[in-house]
Amino acid sequence: MDFLESLVILFFLLILMLFFILTHKSQKPTTVIPMDWPILGMIPGVLLNAHRLHDYLTTILIENGGTFMFKGPWFTNMDMLFTTNPLDIHHILTKNFSNYPKGDNFRKIFDILGDGIFNSDGELWETHRKVTMCVFKHAGFQSLLETILWNKVEKGLLPILESISRQGKKMDLQDIFQRFTFDTICELLLDHDPKSLSLDFPYIPSLKAFSHSEKAILYRHVTPSSFWKLQKLLGVGNEKMMSDAWKTIDLFIYNCLNQNSNESNNMKCAHQDEKFLPLTAFMREFKDQRVCFGDATKFLRDTLLSLIVAGKDTTSSILSWFFYILAQNPSVEDKILEEIHTHLEVKLGERLNAREIGEMVYLHGALTECLRLFPPLPFNHKSPLQPDILPSGHQVNQSTKIILCFYSMGKMKSIWGEDCMEFKPERWVAKRGGIKHEPSYKIPAFNAGPRTCVGKDMALYQVKMVATMVLYHYHVEPVEDHIVLPEDSVVLQMKHGLKVRVTKRTGIN
Template sequence: MDEHIYKSTSSSGMAISMDFLSNPFSIPIITTTYLLLLLCLYVYSQQRKGKLTKKYHPIAGTMLNQLFNFHRFHDYMVDLASKHGTYRLITPFRYEVYTSDPVNVEYILTTNPENYIKGTYNHTILKDLLGNGIFTVDGDKWREQRKVKSHNFSTKALREVNTLIFRENAVELAHTLSEAATNNQILDMSVIFMRASLDAVFKVAFGMDPESMFGSSEESVRFNDFFDDASAMTLKRYVDVTWKIKKYFNIGTEAKLKENVKVVDEFVYKLIKIKTEQIDNNEDSRYKGDVLTRFLQFKDMSPQYLRDIILNFIIAGKDTTSSGMTWFIYLLCKHPEIQDKVAKEIKEVIKFKDVMDFTGFVNVMTEDVLEKMHYLHATLTETLRLYPAVPLGVKICAEDDVLPDGCHVNKGDMMTYQPYAMGRMKLLWGDDANEFKPERWIDENGCFRPESPFKFTAFQAGQRICLGKEFAYREMKIFASMILGCFVFKLDDENKQAKFKKTLNLHINGGLHVRVSKRAQ
């Protein structure tokens, strides 16, 4: 629970934010919200009596319920999804519709995607941090950015450059782990993976590594910390109706958000300046075809728009890998028998004897070799089922619509599908839905068996499917093959249960502290 949130005893046992209640605007907002609740309950009762013809999903609560449960936000949404499947929450301005039904998800993302957009509501909440980047825009701006970025994931030459980057980073990662194993040091793997993924995304996005840019990796770590804090405060805007008032008066979380975004901006603008100077000086890079160089070819782009594009790319590149690998190691520490099974497959497929020859080990990891690691792929996918990097997919309904289940969605309603909740639905995955079980992804021939992207929604689907899906899997498989083929991981505190940060992406709170030992030959 956030240190600024204290518990107040009530019949429901909810945790109430004293910061929220101390705001002079809170009481009238609470009163208004509950008056709206009474009105909506009246409307619902009329529907039940047949006096209204439209069918709507059940009401599961209000925005205040989300705020009271913000300390366990995603697990609270799992509770609602397990009870209702698809449901509504009431806010002062619109209905919020949440679904965990794959049929509805397919309709939103593929059948009628033009009607489910980011919209002004999402853009207003996200723009202070993410600007007009690909995660906040629709229409021409979205198509323009997606087209340019797709080039970095589609051509064979650029895939080869990316693979080279991942291999180099895997070797550096292995040396760090080897030193820790020799000296019996405790490592925070969340920091280790964050640095490795940031290093990779800088090379892909800018054609340079952060140490050559800044002389050390500390500035990039500082950027990441400030971004994560800004992300947490941005997420809270979805449940705090007073955020615009706080922003206007520059108080509370909004004042802190402004400070954090300033640090993030300074970092990104510095990167753009360095790269622009390199291009002007005709300095060559061994990492060809970087994203920023391609966007700099468009002479009419403002520095602000470049900032937005690059920041969104950095976020997309670092978060899936760093959060995914951190949860992956956490789950393997909790299930050492699965850790050993993954390591056994890696060693059998690679057939490289000297596991301390890191360069030789990683050079054996060709595309063909990685594709043979079905159990590793299943274990990574099972990790993302339980801990998707993006736990919620938030859209706005552009025009009145009817979902496949027969329920209506009104123009302006927020329409959200829930990767985190869907990964824990017994209706979708069986009674063992909460268990970490890679075997659910393996068929009778021992091969990886994919699921529908509308059931396993970690990478979205349809026209907005994640461009970097294969990019992320390739990076994670190279990292995982290297470190599990060479090392054994144990939690420093084996009784500790990991919690997630309350941010836009699903990171472990407080880090992941492990002990590393060298794996037997």
């Protein structure tokens, strides 16, 4: 199909969509399940609810028993099976893992990630995982992480909260957490602190670019590929935003890599051994694994970009939703404070390590409950290599796109009971006082099976550290009438941020 033909068909589809949307608006819907229109499928219903995709899909799945077959426009190959069934998810992510690789379609949608761990399959993915785990478990990495995190909390986050608290100003806490995690992960992986977390809140193009690319990627999931590819060709709409973001991100990462390369060349070998550098460790480990780089700098860029995305977005998303939901549940906040005072008060002037933070069971329960309701990655996207039958009875083949709906899972009574919408940290506290565990396929906030997030422990440590220090020093209260909604993005951010006021707790110096 040539360019002109595609353009004519897309124009025809847009006219039809407009007609059906206007017709649908004049009718009173009797169900949330979108109507399957001739030619257009269910796209008009999706477009009508494009401003609230995650919650709209959740409502459909609840009404439809947890699974739903979305019918896309004729000839676009956009039919998708949405599921929240834990057994389906266990089957896809674990039991029949080899039949559900990322695949070419996933790579096309997430093309900005290149050959990084999120896009890789087979031998390359296994190498990525082995190398990343090796670096993350290195004693030097753990020490560096704790040092960078503590310094950024002590010299960056707390002073900013103190200044805003004294002035009585309202602030966007999500923006602050995104800046905090961006600086932290960049300093850790690139040996470069962008210093986005400062009192003047500077505009950092690369930070904004990440959010723009994630929003564009979501829309690639719900629009015909011919449509977003045409946008890409013409340089308009979401694809223009993606292209600009890609250039900005590349400029930032390559500049950091060049700077590190120049500094390494100017340093004496003896001095290089004094500091553990993850950047150097990754290159060394990949060479030890005899990975064929091709363009070694491009391969390193792809590797680091995936890890930066995970380290920045996962942590900031969890922290934002945690403080939001905590504000709705003051009794939970009181219990966490009591636990902090019991376990850590004598040490809060000192650097806290992972073991000490890990001893707080109720805090862990509250964070896990937050992850159940607000997972940082709201969905996953899979297709089988060979035809398969899911435990739910659905037959799937190579052309079936399966969306694993992690965000919707936390709202399903069939999984969590009648009180599924309640925030109850006690779900995760065992009767004898320890941590209660559930299978990862039931709460796949960090994915499940062989592709479980390699940075899970690192992310939880960061979140617990930040939550502990902020809660101990300040009370966070959302601004009245501020509406909090999930952003339409592949990362569960807040559409309008999290506007709050912070008050210093009495008796804290």
